Amino acid sequence: MKKHVVLYKKLSPELLARLQAEAQVTFVDTTGPEGRERLRQALPQAHGLLGASLKLDANLLAGASQLQAVSSVSVGVDNYDLAYLKQRGIVLTNTPDVLTQTTADTGFALVLAAARRVVELATLVRNGEWTKNIGPAQFGTDVHGKTLGIIGMGRIGEALAQRGHFGFDMPIIYNSHSPKPAVDQRFNARHVSLDSLLQQADFVCLTLPLTAETEKLIGARQFALMRPGSIFINISRGKVVDEAALINALQSRQIRAAGLDVFEREPLDPHSPLLQLDNVVATPHIGSATEETREAMARCAVDNMIAALRGETPPNRVQ
Numbered sequence: 001m002k003k004h005v006v007l008y009k010k011l012s013p014e015l016l017a018r019l020q021a022e023a024q025v026t027f028v029d030t031t032g033p034e035g036r037e038r039l040r041q042a043l044p045q046a047h048g049l050l051g052a053s054l055k056l057d058a059n060l061l062a063g064a065s066q067l068q069a070v071s072s073v074s075v076g077v078d079n080y081d082l083a084y085l086k087q088r089g090i091v092l093t094n095t096p097d098v099l100t101q102t103t104a105d106t107g108f109a110l111v112l113a114a115a116r117r118v119v120e121l122a123t124l125v126r127n128g129e130w131t132k133n134i135g136p137a138q139f140g141t142d143v144h145g146k147t148l149g150i151i152g153m154g155r156i157g158e159a160l161a162q163r164g165h166f167g168f169d170m171p172i173i174y175n176s177h178s179p180k181p182a183v184d185q186r187f188n189a190r191h192v193s194l195d196s197l198l199q200q201a202d203f204v205c206l207t208l209p210l211t212a213e214t215e216k217l218i219g220a221r222q223f224a225l226m227r228p229g230s231i232f233i234n235i236s237r238g239k240v241v242d243e244a245a246l247i248n249a250l251q252s253r254q255i256r257a258a259g260l261d262v263f264e265r266e267p268l269d270p271h272s273p274l275l276q277l278d279n280v281v282a283t284p285h286i287g288s289a290t291e292e293t294r295e296a297m298a299r300c301a302v303d304n305m306i307a308a309l310r311g312e313t314p315p316n317r318v319q
């Protein structure tokens with residue numbers, strides 16, 4: 001008899017057919033206030049669970065007595081209780097690699113948009129306020145040749161370094177657990193301490209995962225170390241930053257600007273002080289959100305699930 005997979009993210013017809021050839025599939029819409037409850041009710045029959053962007057804690061999964069595998073359509077796994085899954089022997093998989101370049105593109109879009117004030121000035125044009133030639137009050141700051149500081153030198157960090165080094169002639173400094181000689185060589189990059197990176201970089205970009213160790217890694221002390229004209233970019237997770245401290249640093253112009261794709265709470269509250277600030281470019285967690293990449297991620301998640309249900313080692317097993 002076929003195993004049962006509960007989907008909480010829609011798949012394209014092609015990928016759905018691929019999964020259905022292997023398993024019985026039920027889709028659960030988890031949007032809205034009743035979403036979690038609908039998922040809870042579907043869980044007792046599930047051998048596999050495939051989706052993203054939902055906190056799957058021990059409480060929710062307690063009723064999933066037959067669960068063998070969770071396949072996340074994301075590279076980040078901060079929505080899962082890793083210790084609980086491990087203790088129950090449930091396989092967890094993710095979708096690395098396929099989103100690396102797209103997410104780095106988002107990072108660099110934020111670098112450029114924040115430095116050149118693209119959103120603020122495009123809004124001025126759209127509002128009919130471009131009534132005379134712009135002057136120094138609207139000038140941005142250069143990107144090329146400036147120092148790019150990357151916190152977290154994983155795949156996405158490397159792809160960002162590639163853009164900065166080869167495309168924009170930027171000196172690269174980075175902070176990660178340990179130096180990466182291949183990165184140093186390829187991008188003429190330097191591994192430095194976190195404090196030193198904050199003191200030297202013109203652009204500080206966060207690309208590291210959210211874990212107990214990285215939660216609120218960047219707070220008031222770290223913003224105080226940053227250069228007055230520096231720009232802060234976050235494409236990792238909002239909770240890596242103390243958002244109140246970030247707001248403070250931006251309001252007081254302690255730092256110049258920020259490009260933010262992720263927030264402490266998502267969706268971002270429309271009344272957030274961040275949205276009152278001209279020096280903030282805010283996007284709705286679009287890191288990997290292109291048609292091509294989201295399809296590639298879903299394909300990867302389906303392949304992971306099929307392998308796990310067959311008892312094979314999935315290509316992207318986290319644990």
Ligand code: DGY
Pocket residue numbers: 073074075076077099285286287288289
């Ligand atoms: C991920 O894959 O973790 C991203 O944040 C989703 O875009």
